Amino acid sequence: MSNLKSIRKWLMLALLAAGTHSGAFAGNLLDDTFFRDGKYYVVAGILIIIFLVLFIFLIRLDRKVTKLEKEQKS
Amino acid sequence: MALVRNWWKGLGVLLVLGSITIGLLTKTGPGVAVVSPGVVDASSTFSFTLTGYNTDFYGESAPSVWLKYKDRLFCADAVLVEDIKTLRVSFPPFDHRIDTVSRIATSVLIEDEVNGMFLGLDALQLNFNEVAVDTTTGCSIRPDKLEAIKFQFPFRTTLYETIRNLNFHVPMWFAMIAVLFLSWIASIRNLNSGDRKWDHLAYGFATAGLLFGIAGITTGAFWARFTWGTFWTADPKLNGAAIGVLLFVAYQILRSSIDDEDKVARISSVYNVLAFPIFIVLIIILPVLAKFSLHPGSGDSVGFKQYDLNNNLRMVFYPAVLGWVLVATWVGQLISRVKAIEEEQEMNAHE
Numbered sequence: 001m002s003n004l005k006s007i008r009k010w011l012m013l014a015l016l017a018a019g020t021h022s023g024a025f026a027g028n029l030l031d032d033t034f035f036r037d038g039k040y041y042v043v044a045g046i047l048i049i050i051f052l053v054l055f056i057f058l059i060r061l062d063r064k065v066t067k068l069e070k071e072q073k074s
Numbered sequence: 075m076a077l078v079r080n081w082w083k084g085l086g087v088l089l090v091l092g093s094i095t096i097g098l099l100t101k102t103g104p105g106v107a108v109v110s111p112g113v114v115d116a117s118s119t120f121s122f123t124l125t126g127y128n129t130d131f132y133g134e135s136a137p138s139v140w141l142k143y144k145d146r147l148f149c150a151d152a153v154l155v156e157d158i159k160t161l162r163v164s165f166p167p168f169d170h171r172i173d174t175v176s177r178i179a180t181s182v183l184i185e186d187e188v189n190g191m192f193l194g195l196d197a198l199q200l201n202f203n204e205v206a207v208d209t210t211t212g213c214s215i216r217p218d219k220l221e222a223i224k225f226q227f228p229f230r231t232t233l234y235e236t237i238r239n240l241n242f243h244v245p246m247w248f249a250m251i252a253v254l255f256l257s258w259i260a261s262i263r264n265l266n267s268g269d270r271k272w273d274h275l276a277y278g279f280a281t282a283g284l285l286f287g288i289a290g291i292t293t294g295a296f297w298a299r300f301t302w303g304t305f306w307t308a309d310p311k312l313n314g315a316a317i318g319v320l321l322f323v324a325y326q327i328l329r330s331s332i333d334d335e336d337k338v339a340r341i342s343s344v345y346n347v348l349a350f351p352i353f354i355v356l357i358i359i360l361p362v363l364a365k366f367s368l369h370p371g372s373g374d375s376v377g378f379k380q381y382d383l384n385n386n387l388r389m390v391f392y393p394a395v396l397g398w399v400l401v402a403t404w405v406g407q408l409i410s411r412v413k414a415i416e417e418e419q420e421m422n423a424h425e
Contacts, residue, residue, distance in 0.1 A: 035300060038128075039235055039301075042236045043235055043242075045296055046293045046296060050242060053288060053292070054289075057405060061408060064416070068412070
């Protein structure tokens, strides 16, 4: 339950951050990063997404194996 | 012994790491970023400023510039190198139209020894006042078709460096299709034999397929945001892929909504046997049939025709596909192994 609460807290913070940014800074932020020169940041973004998905898989697998180990012991 | 048996996992990791390394380190070739002004009046002397990308105009030989319309070439009067990436180009007036219409889009062709030959596709529009049409072949000096010897990816406007994402985004889909095919085979074998180990494999590969499908969709949306300007657009390829991924989200929901393990195995196998052919229709056949798509590759489903001139992308892309297919197979195998242990423990718990 506390897990869910902390997730909600972080989500609120992220939304708040995004909200304050989008007005004054988002245009500049995007121009300075993903639209800059050769758009090289987009390539980095794509690779980060792929590895995020792989890490999410690893976390899920880790949880399952931990559960199995606990059951094995009991 | 384990090392010998798992050779394909090592090969997958090597190919993926290799394709990421070479895919990131390879430079993008020279290209035309901006031609300004983009529209000129061709009936009097005209000139424009050409801004190159990844170009080096400070070579020993001055660059030659042509305007290309269909297979006709027109030579520039004067080419002035302003800096390493800027040229000032002037053309003599055209006495006649070069086609029946009053406005045509011409490509700008540049060649020198450092950059080789490269083209700004439809970069300059010409307006004609004269009505008479001239059909001469243009100027007699032709490009030498010099090739830059460097190993480089082709330049495309709006894509810039992101052209290398072809080596990361597209293999996700190949990996997804490959493991879903394995899952389909396993489901058929499960229905034929009733052996639960095939259901574990079917589940593992289908889950791995979903994982790579999600990676394919998110990387695609992200790439689209900074090239097309939007995360998502109603396009036969995009929507086909989205429904294709949803088919296998439904597979997961179907499995988790049934309690009886035997029924889960059989019903989900039947679903999978039906879903995979529909998935193939959605992700390969419909996009190829679609008349219009923003996504490259109508007819060849990957987009080489549009993207590749020099085959360098292919040399990184094919190993990347094989590598990711092997890694996805590994992911699927791991999930199915965990599934098998899970079921065994549950059976032991019931006894």
